[in-house]
Amino acid sequence: xxxxxxxxxxxxxxxxxxxxxxxxxxxxxxxxxxxxxxxxxxxxxxxxxxxxxxxxxxxxxxxxxxxxxxxxxxxxxxxxxxxxxxxxxxxxxxxxxxxxxxxxxxxxxxxxxxxxxxxxxxxxxxxxxxxxxxxxxxxxxxxxxxxxxxxxxxxxxxxxxxxxxxxxxxxxxxxxxxxxxxxxxxxxxxxxxxxxxxxxxxxxxxxxxxxxxxxxxxxxxxxxxxxxxxxxxxxxxxxxxxxxxxxxxxxxxxxxxxxxxxxxxxxxxxxxxxxxxxxxxxxxxxxx
Amino acid sequence: xxxxxxxxxxxxxxxxxxxxxxxxxxxxxxxxxxxxxxxxxxxxxxxxxxxxxxxxxxxxxxxxxxxxxxxxxxxxxxxxxxxxxxxxxxxxxxxxxxxxxxxxxxxxxxxxxxxxxxxxxxxxxxxxxxxxxxxxxxxxxxxxxxxxxxxxxxxxxxxxxxxxxxxxxxxxxxxxxxxxxxxxxxxxxxxxxxxxxxxxxxxxxxxxxxxxxxxxxxxxxxxxxxxxxxxxxxxxxxxxxxxxxxxxxxxxxxxxxxxxxxxxxxxxxxxxxxxxxxxxxxxxxxxxxxxxxxxxxxxxxxxxxxxxxxxxxxxxxxxxxxxxxxxxxxxxxxxxxxxxxxxxxxxxxxxxxxxxxxxxxxxxxxxxxxxxxxxxxxxxxxxxxxxxxxxxxxxxxxxxxxxxxxxxxxxxxxxxxxxxxxxxxxxxxxxxxxxxxxxxxxxxxxxxxxxxxxxxxxxxxxxxxxxxxxxxxxxxxxxxxxxxxxxxxxxxxxxxxxxxxxxxxxxxxxxxxxxxxxxxxxxxxxxxxxxxxxxxxxxxxxxxxxxxxxxxxxxxxxxxxxxxxxxxxxxxxxxxxxxxxxxxxxxx
Numbered sequence: 001x002x003x004x005x006x007x008x009x010x011x012x013x014x015x016x017x018x019x020x021x022x023x024x025x026x027x028x029x030x031x032x033x034x035x036x037x038x039x040x041x042x043x044x045x046x047x048x049x050x051x052x053x054x055x056x057x058x059x060x061x062x063x064x065x066x067x068x069x070x071x072x073x074x075x076x077x078x079x080x081x082x083x084x085x086x087x088x089x090x091x092x093x094x095x096x097x098x099x100x101x102x103x104x105x106x107x108x109x110x111x112x113x114x115x116x117x118x119x120x121x122x123x124x125x126x127x128x129x130x131x132x133x134x135x136x137x138x139x140x141x142x143x144x145x146x147x148x149x150x151x152x153x154x155x156x157x158x159x160x161x162x163x164x165x166x167x168x169x170x171x172x173x174x175x176x177x178x179x180x181x182x183x184x185x186x187x188x189x190x191x192x193x194x195x196x197x198x199x200x201x202x203x204x205x206x207x208x209x210x211x212x213x214x215x216x217x218x219x220x221x222x223x224x225x226x227x228x229x230x231x232x233x234x235x236x237x238x239x240x241x242x243x244x245x246x247x248x249x250x251x252x253x254x255x256x257x258x259x260x261x262x263x264x265x266x267x268x269x270x271x272x273x274x275x276x277x278x279x280x281x282x283x284x285x286x287x288x
Numbered sequence: 289x290x291x292x293x294x295x296x297x298x299x300x301x302x303x304x305x306x307x308x309x310x311x312x313x314x315x316x317x318x319x320x321x322x323x324x325x326x327x328x329x330x331x332x333x334x335x336x337x338x339x340x341x342x343x344x345x346x347x348x349x350x351x352x353x354x355x356x357x358x359x360x361x362x363x364x365x366x367x368x369x370x371x372x373x374x375x376x377x378x379x380x381x382x383x384x385x386x387x388x389x390x391x392x393x394x395x396x397x398x399x400x401x402x403x404x405x406x407x408x409x410x411x412x413x414x415x416x417x418x419x420x421x422x423x424x425x426x427x428x429x430x431x432x433x434x435x436x437x438x439x440x441x442x443x444x445x446x447x448x449x450x451x452x453x454x455x456x457x458x459x460x461x462x463x464x465x466x467x468x469x470x471x472x473x474x475x476x477x478x479x480x481x482x483x484x485x486x487x488x489x490x491x492x493x494x495x496x497x498x499x500x501x502x503x504x505x506x507x508x509x510x511x512x513x514x515x516x517x518x519x520x521x522x523x524x525x526x527x528x529x530x531x532x533x534x535x536x537x538x539x540x541x542x543x544x545x546x547x548x549x550x551x552x553x554x555x556x557x558x559x560x561x562x563x564x565x566x567x568x569x570x571x572x573x574x575x576x577x578x579x580x581x582x583x584x585x586x587x588x589x590x591x592x593x594x595x596x597x598x599x600x601x602x603x604x605x606x607x608x609x610x611x612x613x614x615x616x617x618x619x620x621x622x623x624x625x626x627x628x629x630x631x632x633x634x635x636x637x638x639x640x641x642x643x644x645x646x647x648x649x650x651x652x653x654x655x656x657x658x659x660x661x662x663x664x665x666x667x668x669x670x671x672x673x674x675x676x677x678x679x680x681x682x683x684x685x686x687x688x689x690x691x692x693x694x695x696x697x698x699x700x701x702x703x704x705x706x707x708x709x710x711x712x713x714x715x716x717x718x719x720x721x722x723x724x725x726x727x728x729x730x731x732x733x734x735x736x737x738x739x740x741x742x743x744x745x746x747x748x749x750x751x752x753x754x755x756x757x758x759x760x761x762x763x764x765x766x767x768x769x770x771x772x773x774x775x776x777x778x779x780x781x782x783x784x785x786x787x788x789x790x791x792x793x794x795x796x797x798x799x800x801x802x803x804x805x806x807x808x809x810x811x812x813x814x815x816x817x818x819x820x821x822x823x824x825x826x827x828x829x830x831x832x833x834x835x836x837x838x839x840x841x842x843x844x845x846x847x848x849x850x851x852x853x854x855x856x857x858x859x860x861x862x863x864x865x866x867x868x869x870x871x872x873x874x875x876x
Contacts, residue, residue, distance in 0.1 A: 127654050164795065165644070167622060167651045169827075247626060247655060247829075 026114035033118035046071040046090035064193045066106030066203040077250030079174040100128045113184045115239035117254030131251035138242045146269040153229040171245035181240040183221035301379035307357035311347040312340035318385040321349045324396020326503030328356030334573035343581035354505030368508040370404040389416040391584045399423025407525040417587040421534040430521025451543045461510045468504040476500035489570045530556035532583045536564040559604045607632035615694030617644025619794030623832035629657035667694045667720030677727040692724040693744040697800030702757045704804025717762035738781035743770045747790040747852035750859040752870035783842040790849035791824045
């Protein structure tokens with residue numbers, strides 16, 4: 001598949017320019033999340049919040065999606081009572097004071113994909129603050145173990161164990177295939193790119209071809225708790241989304257982790273961007 | 289404990305002299321306690337001393353006209369109307385707290401008249417808050433009856449008949465002369481014994497010797513007010529102060545359904561419920577004093593009702609209670625601690641794992657527990673448990689709900705299980721429960737104000753298995769221990785429940801010992817069983833809610849998860865099938 005131009009295939013030299021493209025779209029998506037979050041007020045529904053994200057990004061040149069924006073309010077941030085995937089789609093649930101919310105979007109911009117998740121809450125919510133603060137160790141744990149080249153399935157289990165030790169439930173298990181992360185890649189820009197069940201067909205095509213290649217070579221573009229993820233991290237870009245749930249409150253972050261085949265541990269895996277709202281927030285808390 | 293140390297004074301109003309007693313610092317917020325029928329102000333002695341000593345409040349009690357040492361109106365007929373009782377209240381309130389509104393607390397008829405005080409115009413600004421127990425407003429009661437008579441659905445008829453049967457003594461009191469004769473004769477003499485036997489009121493200096501005349505005079509409370517108010521209830525009986533309603537769940541005179549529509553009359557209502565009979569001021573003084581104290585502080589100085597009251601489904605029942613959970617660093621114990629925390633209980637999280645226990649306490653505080661502590665104790669260590677009990681009693685109070693949950697897993701055939709293995713599993717699973725019940729249960733029983741003990745047994749307690757001989761034995765012992773203890777403590781108002789979960793997704797599998805296999809094989813089996821339990825994926829939170837439900841309903845044995853319920857059913861009706869299942873090799 002020509003559309004799935006992996007940075008690895010081009011070798012390390014090709015990386016920076018390509019990564020810049022991914023970083024641009026990730027920054028754009030987080031800007032969108034912050035802009036929309038600032039506009040949320042009591043009474044706004046999930047559908048309206050999702051539409052605001054869509055329109056904001058469309059105005060800035062986004063034409064295609066890995067998946068359409070999601071918005072979850074209240075106990076839907078912890079996926080309480082979710083049984084079928086259709087429940088992920090935005091509903092008419094209204095935002096209230098003190099409610100946590102999550103905005104999740106995956107725009108494609110100039111052929112580069114990002115998939116981000118932004119957690120916030122309307123007003124004060126000490127439980128939500130605690131969850132967000134506790135996500136920091138997960139970000140560190142994931143990076144450390146990926147650099148150690150541990151099998152993805154084991155990393156998944158370690159993250160889950162840490163969540164349980166913290167007293168939380170693992171809520172990314174509710175995602176399709178229970179994934180904590182999935183690969184993302186460049187997408188060919190087409191004039192017409194429909195989406196099915198919220199997912200862009202171009203991106204799905206990329207994912208499917210990765211799955212096919214991976215199946216032959218013994219890896220999977222989905223980072224899940226199942227045996228098909230029992231392999232060391234595959235070079236490429238992974239959108240990692242650990243999701244904590246605690247008694248009706250959920251929090252997550254989602255951002256791109258770059259995995260390369262470099263021998264240098266520092267270069268073998270790194271977060272694409274450290275200037276993100278949740279990372280800034282942790283830094284502020286530490287300095288405060 | 290009588291009203292020793294109380295300052296006494298007399299308040300004159302409308303030709304009556306009221307005997308008023310005061311306790312505590314007069315500069316503090318004033319709590320005015322109004323007694324019921326057939327009582328005198330001494331019914332409050334236990335609660336009053338706690339409010340004055342522990343909460344540091346200014347406590348005022350008075351004998352209602354015709355009761356105790358207050359004088360009776362003459363003639364008696366027409367002397368006990370709610371209007372005149374309101375005059376008395378205002379006179380007392382003006383005498384003891386002339387510039388500040390008082391916090392009103394009423395029990396039984398004291399509550400009935402307090403409802404009048406809190407819903408009439410002329411007392412506006414004189415009442416800061418009202419705590420009601422076992423006494424509805426006659427006006428609200430009148431509307432309650434009218435509503436049910438106007439459209440008698442089967443449920444409403446049932447409610448009417450239920451309360452109608454509970455009100456038998458009201459009809460008796462309306463007969464002339466006979467009640468007075470009975471009270472001044474045999475009934476008055478037998479009453480203390482009846483209270484002890486039927487109501488479990490502890491013996492002591494209550495009831496007072498004035499009982500026969502109190503009861504004879506008090507009959508006019510009913511005769512002067514009940515018929516008039518029930519026939520023509522006031523339409524404007526809205527409370528102008530925040531109300532805390534405390535409902536004893538075992539009250540034989542008043543149905544809990546009476547308060548179903550109370551929200552329409554009281555804009556600020558906090559509901560509480562406690563297991564107990566009618567005379568809670570005698571049987572549950574600690575809990576009442578704590579709730580009254582909290583409510584008074586929350587509504588002092590015109591502070592609007594704080595959001596301090598937890599919102600969970602069981603907040604009415606567990607708000608402010610002290611709950612101790614062992615094995616609270618993970619799994620069912622942690623989920624149980626969180627569930628109680630959501631209901632507003634104070635939590636003591638006990639575990640060997642110090643970090644996990646303090647983490648549980650920290651998170652419990654975040655979700656609604658007013659106070660929570662983590663304690664590091666190994667439940668199998670008797671001296672450590674005794675020290676813990678001493679510390680808890682000294683610093684946090686007597687435990688209201690004890691959850692003996694700590695347990696470890698052990699699998700392996702009988703002959704491969706060494707005596708070391710046996711000792712370890714029995715030490716934690718059985719001795720831990722014994723120590724908990726013995727040490728904390730004793731404190732509970734000595735306090736004599738009820739409580740509840742929950743022991744986590746297992747479906748393995750009645751489902752034999754060749755893979756779990758030691759574990760099942762320990763859990764079967766816990767189940768029988770719970771049943772025996774339940775019988776013993778029933779008379780003390782302490783409930784005991786055994787919870788029997790089936791396969792619940794907790795870390796018990798990953799820490800379980802597998803006897804008779806190599807270390808590697810043990811690791812593999814731990815992993816495999818964790819995976820299987822993960823596939824089953826029954827969350828510990830559901831066990832926690834079963835535990836809260838068991839405490840509220842005082843259930844004896846509670847199988848949780850469908851397989852545990854199925855096995856429980858089979859153990860009673862088809863035990864041979866269970867025995868056949870016991871022979872199967874688990875797929876590990």
